[in-house]
Amino acid sequence: MxxxxxxxxxxxxxxxxxxxxxxxxxxxxxxxxxxxxxxxxxxYFETIRTQFPGLLVVLPGIMGLRGNVFGSMASRFSTMLYLGDLEPSLRDRKVLKEIVLRMLISLIPILLLWAIGVATGVRKNAFDVLLIVVTSTILVSFILGYFTSFVTIFSFRRGTDPDSVAAPLVASMGDFLTVPSLVLFILLIEHSPEGFRVFNYVVLFLFVVVAAISRVRKEEFLELKQVFITITGLALLSTISGSILARxxxxxxxxxxxxxxxxxxxxxxxxxxxxxxxxxxxxxxxxxxxxxxxxxxxxxxxxxxxxxxxxxxxxxxxxxxxxxxxxxxxxxxxxxxxxxxxxxxxxxxxxxxxxxxxxxxxxxxxxxxxxxxxxxxxxxxxxxxxxxxxxxxxxxx
CATH class of the missing domain: 1.10.357.20 (SLC41 divalent cation transporters, integral membrane domain)
Structure with missing residues (x-):
C-alpha cells in the first residue's frame, strides 16, 4: 500500500x-x-442586450458549434491525410468541398436556434438578427475552414501529428472570430441599414455560387449525418445557456x-x-x-x-x-x-x-x-x- x-x-x-x-x-x-x-x-453588451437580444440566445450555441464542427473537420482531414485520401495542399478540391459541407452543417442548427428564440418571445429586430447570424456563419466558416485546413495540412507536412495541434488552435480561432464578427455587423447596421442588407444578400449569393462550384452531392452530406445530428442536438441544448444569458x-x-x-x-x-x-x-x-x-x-x-x-x-x-x-x-x-x-x-x-x-x-x-x-x-x-x-x-x- x-x-x-x-x-x-x-x-x-x-x-x-x-x-x-x-x-x-x-x-x-x-x-x-x-x-x-x-x-x-x-x-457592446448593452447594445446587444437592448437592440438585438436574440443574439444572446444564440451566442453560446454559435460559440460551441464552430468548435465542434471544425474540430471534427480537423480530425477528418488528419485521417484522410494519413490514408492518402487528401493531398497535403489547400488546392485539393476536397478542401473546398469539405468547407462548404461544414457551412451547411452549421447553418441548419443556427436557423433552429434563431427560430427557438423567436418562438420564446425574443423578437426585437428578429430579421436583422437572422441576417447577422447567417452571414456571420458563412463568412466565419469560410475563414475558419481554410484556417483548419492550413493548420492540419501544414503540421502534417512538417511531420507533426495534426491531432495534437489542430483542435485547440481551431477552437481558439473560433472564439477569436465569433463575437467580433457579430459586433461588426451591428456596427454596419447602425452606420447603414441598407448597406448591411445589400452586403448580406451579396454574401448569400456568393455562398450559392461557391456551393455550386464545390459540387457537393447529397450522398456526401449524408456521410456526415452522425456529425450533423450530434452538433444539432448540442446546439439545441445550448438554448439553455442562451436563455439564461438573455434573461x-x-x-x-x-x-x-x-x-x-x-x-x-x-x-x-x-x-x-x-x-x-x-x-x-x-x-x-x-x-x-x-x-x-x-x-x-x-x-x-x-x-x-x-x-x-x-x-x-x-x-x-x-x-x-x-x-x-x-x-x-x-x-x-x-x-x-x-x-x-x-x-x-x-x-x-x-x-x-x-x-x-x-x-x-x-x-x-x-x-x-x-x-x-x-x-x-x-x-x-x-x-x-x-x-x-x-x-x-x-x-x-
Missing part, C-alpha cells in the same frame, strides 16, 4: 510539472483569444467585468473538461483505470487543478485592464469573488468530465466520440449559471 501511495505521489509530481510546462501555456493562449472576443462583447443579461451587464470575460470563462471551462475527458478516455482504453475511485485516475485532475488559480487570477486582472482601457469604467471590488471561486468551478467541471467519460466507457460508448462535445456543451451551461451567480454576488438582485 505504501509503495502504491509513493507511486501515486511521484506520478502526481510529474503531472504537475507537465501541467505547467505543456497545458498551462495552451490554456493561457486560449484565454487571450477568448478575452479578445470578450472585449467586443463587453463593450439575466441586466445583472451581468451591471457587474461590468463578467460581460467582458464571459467568452473566456466558457472557453476555459470547456478546455479543462475536454482535457480530462481525453486523458480519462486514453487511460480507460489502456486499462489503467480499474474502478471509479482508482487513485491514479485523479492525478490529472489534481495536477490541472493547481493551474486554475493562475488562470482565474490572470483572467480577472486582464479583464479589469480591458474594461478600464476600453470603457474607462471602474470594476467593483467584489469582482475578486470570481478569482476565489473559479478554481472550484474548474474542479467541479473536471470531476463531472471524469464521471461522464468513465460511465460512457462502461456502457460501451467511446468517450472520444461523445464525451468531449457533450462536456464542452455542458460546460457552457454550467459556466453561464456560474456567471449569473457571480453577477448576483457582485451587484445583488
Amino acid at each position: 505504501a509503495v502504491i501511495g509513493r507511486e501515486v505521489r511521484e506520478e502526481l509530481k510529474e503531472k504537475v510539472k507537465e501541467a505547467y510546462r505543456v497545458t498551462l501555456p495552451s490554456l493561457f493562449t486560449s484565454q487571450i483569444f477568448g478575452l479578445f472576443g470578450g472585449t467586443f462583447l463587453g463593450k 439575466f443579461s441586466g445583472v451581468i451587464q451591471a457587474s461590468v467585468i463578467l460581460s467582458f470575460i464571459y467568452p473566456s470563462l466558457l472557453s476555459s471551462f470547456g478546455n479543462y473538461g475536454s482535457i480530462i475527458a481525453a486523458k480519462t478516455s486514453t487511460k480507460l482504453h489502456l486499462g489503467e483505470i480499474e474502478g471509479f475511485l482508482c487513485p491514479k485516475a485523479f492525478t490529472d485532475i489534481l495536477a490541472l487543478f493547481t493551474t486554475a488559480p493562475v488562470i482565474g487570477t490572470t483572467k480577472l486582472l486582464i479583464g479589469i485592464a480591458l474594461v478600464k482601457l476600453t470603457t474607462g469604467m471602474a470594476v467593483p471590488g467584489s469582482a475578486w469573488v470570481v478569482a476565489l471561486t473559479y478554481p472550484f468551478m474548474v474542479l467541479f467541471i473536471m470531476l463531472y468530465s471524469y464521471t461522464v467519460s468513465y460511465f460512457l466507457f462502461r456502457k460501451n460508448i467511446d468517450p472520444d466520440h461523445v464525451a468531449i462535445p457533450l462536456i464542452s456543451n455542458n460546460s457552457d451551461i454550467f459556466g453561464t449559471i456560474y456567471v449569473v451567480l457571480m453577477a448576483k454576488l457582485m451587484v445583488g438582485g
